Amino acid sequence: xxxxxxxxxxxxxxxxxxxxxxxxxxxxxxxxxxxxxxxxxxxxxxxxxxxxxxxxxxxxxxxxxxxxxxxxxxxxxxxxxxxxxxxxxxxxxxxxxxxxxxxxxxxxxxxxxxxx
Amino acid sequence: xxxxxxxxxxxxxxxxxxxxxxxxxxxxxxxxxxxxxxxxxxxxxxxxxxxxxxxxxxxxxxxxxxxxxxxxxxxxxxxxxxxxxxxxxxxxxxxxxxxxxxxxxxxxxxxxxxxx
DNA sequence: TTAATATATGAGCAATCGCTCATGTGTTTG
DNA sequence: CAAACACATGAGCGATTGCTCATATATTAA
Numbered sequence: 001x002x003x004x005x006x007x008x009x010x011x012x013x014x015x016x017x018x019x020x021x022x023x024x025x026x027x028x029x030x031x032x033x034x035x036x037x038x039x040x041x042x043x044x045x046x047x048x049x050x051x052x053x054x055x056x057x058x059x060x061x062x063x064x065x066x067x068x069x070x071x072x073x074x075x076x077x078x079x080x081x082x083x084x085x086x087x088x089x090x091x092x093x094x095x096x097x098x099x100x101x102x103x104x105x106x107x108x109x110x111x112x113x114x115x116x
Numbered sequence: 117x118x119x120x121x122x123x124x125x126x127x128x129x130x131x132x133x134x135x136x137x138x139x140x141x142x143x144x145x146x147x148x149x150x151x152x153x154x155x156x157x158x159x160x161x162x163x164x165x166x167x168x169x170x171x172x173x174x175x176x177x178x179x180x181x182x183x184x185x186x187x188x189x190x191x192x193x194x195x196x197x198x199x200x201x202x203x204x205x206x207x208x209x210x211x212x213x214x215x216x217x218x219x220x221x222x223x224x225x226x227x228x229x230x231x232x
Numbered sequence: 233t234t235a236a237t238a239t240a241t242g243a244g245c246a247a248t249c250g251c252t253c254a255t256g257t258g259t260t261t262g
Numbered sequence: 263c264a265a266a267c268a269c270a271t272g273a274g275c276g277a278t279t280g281c282t283c284a285t286a287t288a289t290t291a292a
Contacts (some may be wrong), residue, residue: 008172008208008238021168022179022227025141028157030229031222039155039252041144048144052137056124057269063138070251070271091259091268092124103230105221106147110139112217113146124268156280173239186281188240207238207289 037081038106042066047097047106050084054096097099153197154222157188158182161211163222166200170212 023031035109038044043062057075061068075095078084085098096102120230154160161180165171177184177232191211194200201214213219 005185008210016175018165018169018171018175018179021165023161023164025157025161027226028161028230030156031160031225032157033219034225034229035140035151035154035160035175038151039148041148042250043140044147044151045139045144048139048228049122049134049137051166053134058130058267059124059134063132068269069251069253069271073250074194076270088258088269091276101224105151105224105228108166108217108221108224109147110143111222113150116217158280174237183282184239185241185283189280192240204239204288211240 003092015018018096033081034102035105037078037083037102038109040074042070044106044109046071046078047083048110050095050097050107051103054087054094056092056094058092060095131157143201149197150218151221153218154225155195156190157162158186159194160193160222160225162187162190163199163218164226166211166213167219168212170203172208174208178213 007019012106038047042064046060049060049063055063057068057071060075061071064071075084075086080085083097084095087094087096154163158180164174165176165179171179173187173224176191177187180187191200191202195202199213199215199218201211202210203210
C-alpha cells in the first residue's frame, strides 16, 4: 500500500502511472468468482463447518437448519469452484474442503469481523 | 483443517460435535458482507488500483473504462463497508484503502488465481 | 454571475442469486 | 421385489445486484 499520490489530470488512461496495477478483466472475473464463494452467509457457514470436519449433506442441512436442496445447491456451487470435494460412502456423500487457501481467506475474514 | 471424520447419524443438531464450529447467522452475514466487497470484478479492480496509489474518481473511471456513475456507485459501496476512504481536494475526491486486512485478502485471492 | 468541471445520487431495468417445491437417481433395508 | 432413505437437479419466483440515464450538488474558471 505505497499510495503514490498522483495528480488526476491524464485524459488518456494508457499513460497514467497506475495503469500497471490495473488487473485485466479476465483475472478480475476469476478473483471475483473466488470471493463470491464466501460472499454468502450460508456458504460462509458451510466453509466454516467443513474447515473443522468432514460432514455429509444431512449433517449440514440439520446443523444449518436449512432445506436439504438448499444445501445441495450451495455445495454444487462450491464444488464447481473446486473449493470443496465430495466423497461418496454408501448413500451418504461426505464433503470436505479441497482448498487450503480458501480456509485461510475464510479465517482472516472471520477474524476481521470478530476483532479489529 | 483437522477433519474429525464424524458419523452422520444425529437427528438432533444440538448434539452434533460440529455444532461448536457453526458460526452464528449474524457473524455469517458480516463475513459474507466483507467478502462481497471483492466478489465483483469492478470492485476487485478498484481495490487493486487503490492498493498501490491514491486515485480520484475520474482516474478510476478512465482507467477502468467505465461510466463515472458506475464507479461512484461502487465506491459508495466500498465506503459504506469502510474499506475505502475519501479525501476531498478542490473539486476532486481522492480515494484510498482504509483497511489493511482487505488488501491482504485481495492479494491472497489474486495470488490464488494467478498461481496455484 | 455564468459556464464548465468533478462527483454523488436516485430511478429504473436486465441479469443474477438463493431459495422452495417437485421430482429424479442411486443405495440400502424389509 | 418394494419401500425408505440420502442426495442431486430443474423449474420457478421474489429479492438483490450492477449497470445506465438523468439530474443534483459543489467547486473552479471565465
